[in-house]
Amino acid sequence: MDFLKKLLKGDKLTIARTITAVENSNNSEILKEIFPYTGKAYHIGVTGPPGAGKSTLVNIVIQKLLEENKKIGIIAVDPTSPFSGGAFLGDRIRMTDLALRENVFIRSMATRGSLGGLSQKTKDVALVLDASGMDYILIETIGVGQVELDIAQVCDTTIVVLVPESGDSIQAMKAGLLEVADILVVNKGDREGCDSLILELKFAFELREQKLGWHFPVLKTIATESKGIEELISNIKSHKKYLKSSGKFEEDRKRKLALRIDELIEEKIKSHLKEFSSWRNGDQLEQLIAKVYQRKLTPYHIADEITKKIIVGKK
Amino acid sequence: MNKEDWKKKQKTCKERDFRFTTVSDLPVKPLYLPDDIRDFDYDKKLSYPGEFPFTRGVYTNMYRGRLWTMRQFSGFGTAKDTNERYKYLLKHGQTGLSVAFDFPTLYGRDSDDPFSQGEVGKCGVAIDTLRDMEILFDGIPLDKISTSMTINPPAAILLAMYIVVGEKQGVLAEVLTGTIQNDMLKEYQAQKTWIYPPEPSLRIITDILEYCSEHVPKWNTISISGYHIREAGSTALQELAFTLANGLTYVEYGTKAGLSVDKFAPRLSFFFNSHLDFFEEIAKYRAARRIWAKVMHDKYRAQNPRSYLMRFHTQTAGCTLTAQQPENNIIRTAFQALAAVLGGTQSLHTNSMDETYALPTERAVKIALRTQQLIAHETGAANTIDPLGGSYYVEALTDELEKRTYEYFDKIDTLGGVVPAIEKGFFQREISRSAYEYQRALEHKVKYHVGINMFEEEGGADIEILKIPEEIEKNQIEELKEVKKQRNSVKVKRALKQLYSAAGNGENLMPRILDCVREYATLGEICSTLKEEFGIYHEPIIF
Amino acid sequence: MQKKIRVLIGKPGLDGHDRGVKIVAAALRDAGIEVIYTGLHQTCESIVEAAIQEDVDIIGLSILSGAHMTIFPKIINLLKQKEAEDIIVIGGGIIPEEDIKKLNEMGVKKLFTPGTSTKEIIKYVKSIVQKT
Ligand SMILES: Nc1nc2c(ncn2[C@@H]2O[C@H](COP(=O)(O)OP(=O)(O)OP(=O)(O)O)[C@@H](O)[C@H]2O)c(=O)[nH]1
Ligand SMILES: [Mg+2]
Numbered sequence: 001m002d003f004l005k006k007l008l009k010g011d012k013l014t015i016a017r018t019i020t021a022v023e024n025s026n027n028s029e030i031l032k033e034i035f036p037y038t039g040k041a042y043h044i045g046v047t048g049p050p051g052a053g054k055s056t057l058v059n060i061v062i063q064k065l066l067e068e069n070k071k072i073g074i075i076a077v078d079p080t081s082p083f084s085g086g087a088f089l090g091d092r093i094r095m096t097d098l099a100l101r102e103n104v105f106i107r108s109m110a111t112r113g114s115l116g117g118l119s120q121k122t123k124d125v126a127l128v129l130d131a132s133g134m135d136y137i138l139i140e141t142i143g144v145g146q147v148e149l150d151i152a153q154v155c156d157t158t159i160v161v162l163v164p165e166s167g168d169s170i171q172a173m174k175a176g177l178l179e180v181a182d183i184l185v186v187n188k189g190d191r192e193g194c195d196s197l198i199l200e201l202k203f204a205f206e207l208r209e210q211k212l213g214w215h216f217p218v219l220k221t222i223a224t225e226s227k228g229i230e231e232l233i234s235n236i237k238s239h240k241k242y243l244k245s246s247g248k249f250e251e252d253r254k255r256k257l258a259l260r261i262d263e264l265i266e267e268k269i270k271s272h273l274k275e276f277s278s279w280r281n282g283d284q285l286e287q288l289i290a291k292v293y294q295r296k297l298t299p300y301h302i303a304d305e306i307t308k309k310i311i312v313g314k315k
Numbered sequence: 316m317n318k319e320d321w322k323k324k325q326k327t328c329k330e331r332d333f334r335f336t337t338v339s340d341l342p343v344k345p346l347y348l349p350d351d352i353r354d355f356d357y358d359k360k361l362s363y364p365g366e367f368p369f370t371r372g373v374y375t376n377m378y379r380g381r382l383w384t385m386r387q388f389s390g391f392g393t394a395k396d397t398n399e400r401y402k403y404l405l406k407h408g409q410t411g412l413s414v415a416f417d418f419p420t421l422y423g424r425d426s427d428d429p430f431s432q433g434e435v436g437k438c439g440v441a442i443d444t445l446r447d448m449e450i451l452f453d454g455i456p457l458d459k460i461s462t463s464m465t466i467n468p469p470a471a472i473l474l475a476m477y478i479v480v481g482e483k484q485g486v487l488a489e490v491l492t493g494t495i496q497n498d499m500l501k502e503y504q505a506q507k508t509w510i511y512p513p514e515p516s517l518r519i520i521t522d523i524l525e526y527c528s529e530h531v532p533k534w535n536t537i538s539i540s541g542y543h544i545r546e547a548g549s550t551a552l553q554e555l556a557f558t559l560a561n562g563l564t565y566v567e568y569g570t571k572a573g574l575s576v577d578k579f580a581p582r583l584s585f586f587f588n589s590h591l592d593f594f595e596e597i598a599k600y601r602a603a604r605r606i607w608a609k610v611m612h613d614k615y616r617a618q619n620p621r622s623y624l625m626r627f628h629t630q631t632a633g634c635t636l637t638a639q640q641p642e643n644n645i646i647r648t649a650f651q652a653l654a655a656v657l658g659g660t661q662s663l664h665t666n667s668m669d670e671t672y673a674l675p676t677e678r679a680v681k682i683a684l685r686t687q688q689l690i691a692h693e694t695g696a697a698n699t700i701d702p703l704g705g706s707y708y709v710e711a712l713t714d715e716l717e718k719r720t721y722e723y724f725d726k727i728d729t730l731g732g733v734v735p736a737i738e739k740g741f742f743q744r745e746i747s748r749s750a751y752e753y754q755r756a757l758e759h760k761v762k763y764h765v766g767i768n769m770f771e772e773e774g775g776a777d778i779e780i781l782k783i784p785e786e787i788e789k790n791q792i793e794e795l796k797e798v799k800k801q802r803n804s805v806k807v808k809r810a811l812k813q814l815y816s817a818a819g820n821g822e823n824l825m826p827r828i829l830d831c832v833r834e835y836a837t838l839g840e841i842c843s844t845l846k847e848e849f850g851i852y853h854e855p856i857i858f
Numbered sequence: 859m860q861k862k863i864r865v866l867i868g869k870p871g872l873d874g875h876d877r878g879v880k881i882v883a884a885a886l887r888d889a890g891i892e893v894i895y896t897g898l899h900q901t902c903e904s905i906v907e908a909a910i911q912e913d914v915d916i917i918g919l920s921i922l923s924g925a926h927m928t929i930f931p932k933i934i935n936l937l938k939q940k941e942a943e944d945i946i947v948i949g950g951g952i953i954p955e956e957d958i959k960k961l962n963e964m965g966v967k968k969l970f971t972p973g974t975s976t977k978e979i980i981k982y983v984k985s986i987v988q989k990t
Contacts, residue, residue: 013942016913024861051739051855085862086887090856092908093897099907106911110892112862224853418872418923422899430901433928434872507874507898548877634877638972671972672952673924747880754881758975767973780954783924854897 008037010071010133015105022124023109026271031124038130039253041073042240045155047143047177052161053187054140055094056223057232062098062138064233070136071103073129077122077141080110087111091140105129120267123154123260143177152180153256156249157239159183159232162201164193178204181216182239185232189220214242318348334761338592339550340752341715347707352714360605360710364700368608370601370713371701372659373624378697384662385687386463388630390415390440391674392787393794394450397440401455403677409684411662412455413463415439416473421508423469423842426791435788438674443795444835448476449483458486462493463538463628463662468510470497471523471825472841475832478531494535494584494628497523500561500733504742506543507854510842513734515849519824520565521572524579526825535584537565538628544742545588546634548750551599552716554588556723557742559606564733566615580611581621587660589651590632596651597703598712600627600658605713606720629655630664636671639766641778644668649686656696657703663687669778676781740855795837802835810834811844818848863987866914868896868905870933873923878950882918885976886983902929906936909945915987921951926961934965946986950974 006014022030046054055076062072076091087110098104107129109122122139129137141151143160152158160181178184184205186198198218205216217235221228243249291297316324325345335343344351362368365375374380387404390397401412417439419431425443426435435441442448452462457480466473474495478488499516502508509516520537527536541558549557562583569579585603589596608623617623631651636644645668652665665683667675675683691697703709730736737743756762763769814827824845831841867883869876876898883893894912896905909917921929930949937943943965950970953961958969967986970979 013910013940016911020861020913056853080892081887084888085890087892088883088887089892089894089912090897092894092912093856094853096897096900096904099904099911106908108894108912110862422872424872430872430899433925434923437924438873502874507876546875546877548881672954747877747884750877751881751884754885754976758977768975782954785927856895856897 004033007034007128007132012105015128015132016107018128019107019125022128023121031127034127034131038127041126041130041134041137043126043155043157044136044138044236045151045158045180046138046140046161047151047158047180048161048185048187049163049166050142052163052166053221053223054142054161055091057161057185057187057221057229058138058140059095059098060223060226060229061233061236062095062104064229065136066098066101066103069103071134072105073126073132073134073137074098074104074106075122075125075129075137075139076106076108077139078108078110079142080112085112105132105134120263126154153259156243156252157182157236159185159236161185161187162197163188164191164197166197182214183232183235184216184218185221185228186218187221187223189222189228190225194220213246214239321346337551337595337712338590338762339552339595339749341552341595341712347711349707351707351711355710360714361704367612367620367623368605369623369625370605371704373604373626373661377659377700378656378691379700382691382697383656383660383687384411384461385409385684385691386411386413386628386662386664387680387684388413388415388463388465388664389675389680390417391438391781392436392440392783393791394440394442394447396436396787398451398453398455400677401451404680404684405455405460407681407684408688411461411463413664414451414465416464416466417441420469420473420838421466423472423510423838425837425839426788426795428839431788433788435791437783441787441791442473442476443791443837443839444798445476445479445832446794446798446835448473448480452477452480452484456486457481457484458490463496464494465496467496467499467502467506467508468516469838469842470495471519471828472832472838474523474527474531474534475825475828478829479832488531490533491531492533494538495523496538496540496586498537498540498561498586500564500737501540501543501558503737503852503854504544504557504561505547505549505746506540509852509854510846511849512852513737515818515845516852517565517568517734518821519845521568521574522823522825524565524569524582525572525574526823527582528574528578532582534582536579536582538584538586539565540586542586542588542630544746545590545632547746548634548753549746550749551590551592551595552719553723553745553749555599555603555606555716556720557745558585558587559603559610559720560724560727560733562607563610563614566611567732570615576611576615576617577619577622580615580617581619581624584661585625585627587627587629587655588632589629589655589658591635591647591651593650593654594703594709594712595716596654597658598709598716600629600655600660601701601704601709601713602716602720603627604659606717626661628662628664629658629660631655631666633666633670635764636666636668637764637766638671640772641668641671643766644670645682645686648683649690652686653690653694653696656690657701659701669780672778673780674783676779678779738855743855798835799837806834807831807836807840811836811840814841815844815848818845862892863890863916863983864892864894864912864914865916865918865983866894866896866905866909866912867918867920868900868908869898869920870900870902870905870929871921871923871925872899873921874898875922876920878922879918879920882920882950882976882979885980889980889984891980891983902932902936906933906940906942909937910940910942914945915990916946916948916983918983919947919949919951921949921953924952926951926953927957930961930966931964944990946990948982948986950979 007018046058048054078089080087089108095106099106126137158180160177184201186194201218219232361370364372364377389400417436418434420442424431426441464473481491524536527534539558539562541554544557545554604625607625611617611623631648648665655663665686667679667683669675669679727736730741757768760768810831814831817824817827867879869879883895886893896908946967948968953969
């Protein structure tokens with residue numbers, strides 16, 4: 001197919017249109033077609049509270065990676081408004097220097113219905129970028145509570161970006177955000193309270209380190225002045241090396257693929273369920289419920305019968 | 316009849332189906348009474364014109380002594396085109412000049428910069444080098460006229476050019492009078508014309524304060540501007556509170572740099588909007604004067620009475636003009652101008668009716684100027700000082716705005732001050748929210764705008780529009796090339812290099828900039844040199 | 859599954875008056891549209907590149923500086939060059955009647971003049987995307 005050839009060659013218009021197609025359909029035909037060509041890109045997640053400087057940081061990290069002649073895809077995820085279904089996607093503003101570079105592709109996404117900070121579709125979009133020949137895929141998303149597992153599930157290295165002001169809520173975050181971090185960054189190092197937060201985080205991380213055998217770095221950056229970036233990049237690379245040499249890379253990816261299959265099954269069943277909620281629209285609904293009310297039938301019988309239909313796949 | 320009985324009676328009356336609030340959404344009662352200004356202490360709250368806290372005016376005799384300066388903001392095309400317009404305005408009785416620069420100039424870019432394409436001379440006059448300024452003021456004696464320049468990040472450069480033009484006319488810097496806007500804080504908050512980040516921008520500003528207090532003592536070094544905050548969609552209260560907070564921040568930076576308050580504060584001036592709500596605007600000006608005087612006295616311990624004076628320029632609200640039925644704009648502008656006069660403004664710009672379409676034509680500008688002349692000479696509004704002082708409503712509104720301004724000051728303090736609050740997007744968020752709410756109020760017909768959501772008419776307006784010829788850009792670029800050919804490029808390079816090291820080592824930039832300007836270094840070259848040292852600003856994304 | 863409408867809102871050129879674009883962006887978002895905002899002071903090249911990568915249905919530009927006769931044609935040409943001329947270009951700003959006519963001929967689908975309500979803009983955006 002023509003589109004596939006163009007996509008594999010990295011044609012930007014084709015990448016963009018394929019992403020739209022994937023984002024707007026439940027049909028997995030395209031994904032089936034491109035999946036064989038994926039698996040090569042290294043995925044880096046960047047998460048943290050709103051305004052922490054994630055986009056600014058991503059912008060500079062990418063500039064450095066570009067110096068190594070790498071191809072980079074960026075997915076910037078912002079929340080969909082639960083009231084209107086609309087979204088405001090503004091991460092690009094931080095990356096305008098990059099957008100015109102040959103080896104860069106930036107796509108903003110809204111979370112759309114999904115509860116976590118990451119839309120399920122993000123994973124599919126990442127596949128499209130992967131197939132298009134990217135060396136790195138960076139995924140930026142706001143991390144506040146429940147998203148973390150989501151992003152870690154797609155990414156090989158997850159960077160959590162905090163700011164000195166995050167110190168106050170660190171206790172609350174220990175359980176969530178910090179759990180998924182492979183690398184912790186305290187950005188806005190030009191502000192007060194940075195060093196004490198770093199100390200605190202290092203202490204919190206020591207315990208985890210013993211369990212896992214990767215030395216969790218806690219880094220200080222000033223994204224607006226490009227300070228601390230070299231160190232961040234060298235830590236990303238050491239994490240990559242660590243994953244590969246310890247065999248964890250393959251192990252993790254296999255585990256994540258299995259999880260993905262779980263999810264897809266779940267999604268499929270859920271969408272079937274929606275179809276079958278049509279049992280409620282049936283003519284005999286009232287009669288049926290009346291019988292249950294009169295204790296002539298039990299809810300258990302009815303549920304058994306309907307699920308049987310779903311599983312067999314007959315209406 | 317007593318008060319309670321009247322209130323009861325009023326409640327039984329039929330009332331229009333309308334939410335009675337000011338345009339900024341402050342509630343308005345049906346009637347204001349003596350107890351609405353309960354703790355009213357005349358000497359403390361109002362006192363006399365020219366006396367602390369200056370609620371009734373900054374000068375003892377106000378307009379009975381001298382009318383406000385009628386200053387129409389203008390500029391377009393090349394320096395030569397604008398020079399001709401200035402001479403036209405002066406001939407028709409204008410009493411001060413006000414320069415509008417084109418966008419490239421405002422951003423410190425030369426006319427041949429790729430970013431300037433399509434914008435040269437469009438919304439103001441294009442200035443690249445000293446040569447353009449020489450032409451702009453050709454035949455206009457700088458010792459006889461005061462000039463206001465709306466310019467911010469490159470303010471130091473344009474001021475330097477003005478000083479050198481003066482030198483060439485044989486006018487000493489000490490006698491030059493005028494204003495540069497030079498208010499960067501409101502740029503980050505509202506107007507969005509920026510080059511460098513806040514800290515270096517403030518350093519340039521304090522350098523100007525210092526230099527002028529020595530060498531150009533009659534120059535107004537900053538025009539602290541609420542105008543643009545309001546145009547960006549703020550309420551009257553936000554305009555008042557944010558502008559004053561910005562002013563106080565400049566005072567803070569000036570004193571931190573080791574200048575004495577009383578040396579530079581007298582040269583700070585203000586610039587406000589005059590919007591639709593007549594009484595709210597008048598109250599805003601009165602509250603502004605009182606708050607400024609009090610804070611300068613109580614917090615900054617200023618001793619020089621001139622440090623307490625909030626002198627301000629006013630421009631009628633461009634954002635209230637409508638493209639529909641443009642003649643209505645003449646009337647709107649007249650009311651707004653009257654509010655500014657009743658509020659005690661020191662100078663005034665009245666918008667022209669066609670400004671939603673383009674820069675004004677000569678005819679439209681003349682009507683706008685005549686509007687001011689009518690107010691001055693026909694209405695009697697200038698016969699007595701602060702004629703609305705003592706009005707229960709106006710005094711209550713003045714008090715209310717004052718109270719709420721202090722509440723905003725507290726909020727800004729808890730955010731760490733104006734600069735941190737800018738970085739956190741506080742002002743930007745407040746302003747966009749107000750703008751959006753106002754738009755929704757219009758669309759839901761909770762508020763009205765004639766010609767927009769009531770008394771609409773079909774069909775476009777038929778008015779004459781000023782067209783800026785496309786050749787201007789080409790000609791200006793040619794001129795620039797010519798200047799570059801004629802100047803001594805070795806000297807230019809040397810001056811720029813010295814400027815660069817001054818930027819790094821913290822010495823006052825003004826003398827260095829003056830050197831660059833004298834050698835005909837371009838605006839763009841000077842700004843790029845400073846950019847190298849100071850970096851550029853990235854806006855926080857606020858909605 | 860219904861396709862979400864995506865609109866890029868940009869401010870090319872040098873003027874910084876973003877009150878209008880911000881109101882429009884917020885209104886579109888509140889109408890269920892995904893809005894990509896590119897920030898102030900953008901070049902035509904970066905706007906077009908963003909529109910392509912984001913695969914938006916519409917580019918909406920606000921130009922108040924008088925540079926519309928330079929900027930709109932440039933955008934249209936760049937889209938053509940990149941084979942993305944199916945992206946609809948609309949705009950708003952201070953644009954005289956005769957320029958509107960010329961720009962429409964060049965391929966700018968719609969130009970809103972000052973005073974247009976956000977409702978009108980939303981209605982237009984939804985209908986034009988449905989049509990294509
Ligand atoms: N002082 C300081 N400001 C910074 C630093 N890094 C980023 N900022 C500023 O912080 C603000 C937010 O930066 P972004 O990069 O947009 O933050 P973000 O985390 O991507 O924000 P969202 O995507 O909205 O969650 C911007 O104004 C940046 O200029 C830093 O190291 N120091
Ligand atoms: Mg971001």
